[in-house]
Amino acid sequence: MRPLALIAIFMSCVPTWCCGPGTSNIDNLIVFGDSYTDEGRLTYFLTHDYNPPPAGLYIPESNLTSSGGPSWPLLASKKLGAKTYNYAVRGAVCTNIFPGIxxxxxxxxxxxFLADVAYVNPTTGTNTLYTNRTPSNTVYSLWIGANDLGVNAFLTDSQPAGETLDAFIDCIWPTFDNIYNAGGRKFVLFNEAPLNYAPLYRSLADGGAGNVPRWPDKESYxxxxxxxKMLEYVTLVNTIFDYGSPFQLLVKKRWPNASFSIFNVNQLISDIYxxxxxxxxxxxxxxxxxxxCPDTLQLGTAGCVVSSNPLSSFLWYxxxxxxxxxxxxxxxxxxxxxxxxSKYGTYYS
Incomplete structure (x- = not known):
């Protein structure tokens, strides 16, 4: 390839951080992920013998979450004046290579999500769930990886023989393919949180947690x-996101006429830390x-030992x-x- 062509491709991939026209009139926030995002879908599974919600059923927002209170989708939807459609499930991974998750x-x-989009109410003959979903008024977000990179997964070498982190990365882009094919055009990808700062993964020498239900034999490691190792995995994945997103959007032209933002939640949480x-x-x-708490699927503080200091004084619930x-x-x-x-955003379109 000629040098000028290389320069042209590079220039087309230069991101903007804090500029460009803002997005207004967002009516729908559609989110995918794990416990960092789940607001009630796991509760439905637990209360219905692990059966999933039927197509067309709206899962309402809930404060009974893994954070001990309202989670970011509920708070963001109120700030946006939008309705949240939350498909995240606590404990989820991106792709099913880990048994039992x-x-x-x-x-x-x-x-x-696709089943809900295709759902037709037998009484009305219409989709009564998504009544106002257009490419311009709907944002789709994905925040996944805390379980993929963690204990009982890649961190503890629990993946099947021959599987690598590529299995996780290779799940990210097709997720947006499917959303794009269903009409999505505004995408936000959260990068990986600084899991090495979480008490679960911080070392004993740095004041991390000892043996806990999520990692009952941690102290033997x-x-x-x-x-x-966690720091290395998080850094690697986030670097791949940084380079892969503009490559997929702008070079491979994988999602024509779509916008793609990376939310550097890693830096935000690091700043708080x-x-x-x-x-x-x-x-x-x-x-x-x-x-x-004694249960890894604990929702609420029943049976938990809680601090006498206010919850609002803690980074970690x-x-x-x-x-x-x-x-x-x-x-x-x-x-x-x-x-x-946002200074924590990188934007491509």
Whole structure:
């Protein structure tokens, strides 16, 4: 390839960080992911013998979440004046290579969305779930990876023989293919949170949690080694997102006429971790966690041991999940990303 052609491709992929026209009149927020996003879909599974919701059933917003309160989709939808359609499931991974893990993005969440889009109410003969979904008034977001990269998955080498992180990455882009083919044009991809800061994955030497239900034999491992391994995985995946997103959109032209934003939630949470008193109530605590719970699928604090300090003073609700206070910051910056006004956003179109 000639040098001028290379320069042209490079220039077409230069992102914007805090400029460009904002997005207004967002009526629908459609989200996919895991416990960082789930607001009630897991509850439906648990209360219906692990059967999924039928097509056409709206799962209402809920404060009974893994954060101990309202999570970012509910908060963001209120800031946007939009309605949330939440397909995230606590415990989910992107693709089903890990046995025993809850429904995946590619096997369940996106097909559930497509089934809802195709649903026809037998009484009205119309789709009564999505009544006002257009390419311009709907944003689609994906935040996945906390379970894919974690314990009982890649971190502890629990993947099937021959599987690599490519299996995770190769699930991301087809997810947006399916959404695009269903009419989606405004995409937001969250990068990976700094899981190495989470008490679950932080080393014992750095004050991380010891043996907990999510990792009952953690103390038998070299926790410093695994903290660094998590950092390496998160950094690698986020670098692939940074280079892969403009390549898929602008070079391969995979989603014509679509816009694609990367939300650097990793940096946002890192900023809170490194300067907790700027973001959290007193006594600001970015290393400990509010609730110690006996069940990995715990919703609410029944049976949990909770801190005497306010939940709003903690970055971490439990050893893996951020508190509602942090979710509010995430929601605020998500709205700014949607409007192309966040320093944590990178924008391609």
């Amino acid at each position: 809850l429904p995946t993005v590619d096997d369940y969440e996106v097909p559930a 070299n926790t410093t080694e695994y903290e660094q 490194n300067s907790p008193s700027k973001y959290l109530d007193e006594p600001a605590n970015a290393t400990g966690y509010y609730a110690e 439990d050893e893996l999940h951020m508190s509602p206070k942090v979710h509010d910051y995430i929601a605020t910056e998500f709205v700014n990303v949607v409007n192309k006004k």
